[in-house]
Amino acid sequence: MSLYIGLVHYPVYNKNYDTIASAVTTLDVHDISRLARTYEAKAFFIITPLVDQKELVERIKAHWTKGYGASYNPDRKEALQLVAVVESIEEAKERIKQSEGEPPICVATDATGQVGKVIKFDRARDLMNKAEPILLFFGTAWGLHRQVLEDSEYVLEPIHGPGDYNHLSVRAAAAIILDRLVGR
Amino acid sequence: MSLYIGLVHYPVYNKNYDTIASAVTTLDVHDISRLARTYEAKAFFIITPLVDQKELVERIKAHWTKGYGASYNPDRKEALQLVAVVESIEEAKERIKQSEGEPPICVATDATGQVGKVIKFDRARDLMNKAEPILLFFGTAWGLHRQVLEDSEYVLEPIHGPGDYNHLSVRAAAAIILDRLVGR
Numbered sequence: 001m002s003l004y005i006g007l008v009h010y011p012v013y014n015k016n017y018d019t020i021a022s023a024v025t026t027l028d029v030h031d032i033s034r035l036a037r038t039y040e041a042k043a044f045f046i047i048t049p050l051v052d053q054k055e056l057v058e059r060i061k062a063h064w065t066k067g068y069g070a071s072y073n074p075d076r077k078e079a080l081q082l083v084a085v086v087e088s089i090e091e092a093k094e095r096i097k098q099s100e101g102e103p104p105i106c107v108a109t110d111a112t113g114q115v116g117k118v119i120k121f122d123r124a125r126d127l128m129n130k131a132e133p134i135l136l137f138f139g140t141a142w143g144l145h146r147q148v149l150e151d152s153e154y155v156l157e158p159i160h161g162p163g164d165y166n167h168l169s170v171r172a173a174a175a176i177i178l179d180r181l182v183g184r
Numbered sequence: 185m186s187l188y189i190g191l192v193h194y195p196v197y198n199k200n201y202d203t204i205a206s207a208v209t210t211l212d213v214h215d216i217s218r219l220a221r222t223y224e225a226k227a228f229f230i231i232t233p234l235v236d237q238k239e240l241v242e243r244i245k246a247h248w249t250k251g252y253g254a255s256y257n258p259d260r261k262e263a264l265q266l267v268a269v270v271e272s273i274e275e276a277k278e279r280i281k282q283s284e285g286e287p288p289i290c291v292a293t294d295a296t297g298q299v300g301k302v303i304k305f306d307r308a309r310d311l312m313n314k315a316e317p318i319l320l321f322f323g324t325a326w327g328l329h330r331q332v333l334e335d336s337e338y339v340l341e342p343i344h345g346p347g348d349y350n351h352l353s354v355r356a357a358a359a360i361i362l363d364r365l366v367g368r
């Protein structure tokens with residue numbers, strides 16, 4: 001398995017389906033880096049073109065990997081070490097290509113299941129077991145721009161519980177999806 | 185299925201294993217209420233004896249169920265309606281007994297797997313399918329006090345990914361556990 005996670009802050013939608021660059025939520029950085037470490041992702045890309053947001057994430061990472069946080073909580077250090085701040089989806093893909101020798105297969109996540117080449121969890125789990133690097137995208141705000149879904153090789157089917165309500169936070173969705181794809 | 189969720193702020197441990205009452209994290213209220221709605225729990229108890237923390241949760245709930253938030257985001261209203269603030273674990277159990285006619289079977293969650301009657305996810309999933317009400321406890325801060333684990337009928341085995349790292353946020357752990365116990 002060669003799994004990479006990308007948390008996309010641009011391009012995403014706001015509530016009115018305008019295309020925006022969303023702000024970084026600091027708890028996303030913590031929660032999803034701990035998930036990345038638990039499910040053995042090779043890196044967790046925070047994708048944002050906004051300079052102040054990149055700096056914010058770098059400060060959080062430095063605090064927990066080199067600053068006081070590193071000795072206060074070594075488990076958090078192991079998680080935050082996986083964080084890499086990048087400008088764009090293209091930059092994330094390029095970085096993976098440089099370290100793996102081939103570009104990743106992109107798998108986007110989406111609560112609608114209406115756009116792109118939608119695949120079921122079983123099929124995505126099979127993909128994880130192959131040698132190719134996989135880049136798994138999660139959207140922030142009101143979700144990934146449809147261009148990201150269309151440009152990805154696959155879009156993962158939505159999460160449902162017993163019923164039809166599927167309005168989860170990205171933190172909860174990432175937890176469930178990683179457990180379904182990579183959990184024991 | 186008759187599932188109830190309890191997020192315990194007392195008694196829990198701090199980093200030095202002193203017994204404390206932790207502060208409420210507002211994102212826990214949002215993320216776990218959305219999980220409760222997705223996985224069709226009957227109520228989500230926020231358990232804290234601290235008066236200011238109870239008031240904080242009541243304010244959040246009122247904003248999203250009766251205030252501006254209710255019209256701004258009806259999906260959030262559906263989730264937050266499940267929130268009930270209670271003083272203690274005993275009060276949560278008593279409320280369930282009043283509405284169900286019998287007390288719940290308590291299932292605690294714990295990252296160690298060393299205390300109490302530990303059961304596997306398969307067995308716990310079977311429990312969910314029976315008629316008895318189940319109260320599933322999640323701990324905050326450094327985890328549930330061992331008395332809670334010992335007093336519960338069962339303690340769920342810890343979550344692991346492919347390896348041994350298991351330092352997840354309570355939001356991520358609740359997501360994975362609910363999906364494993366109740367997911368399609």
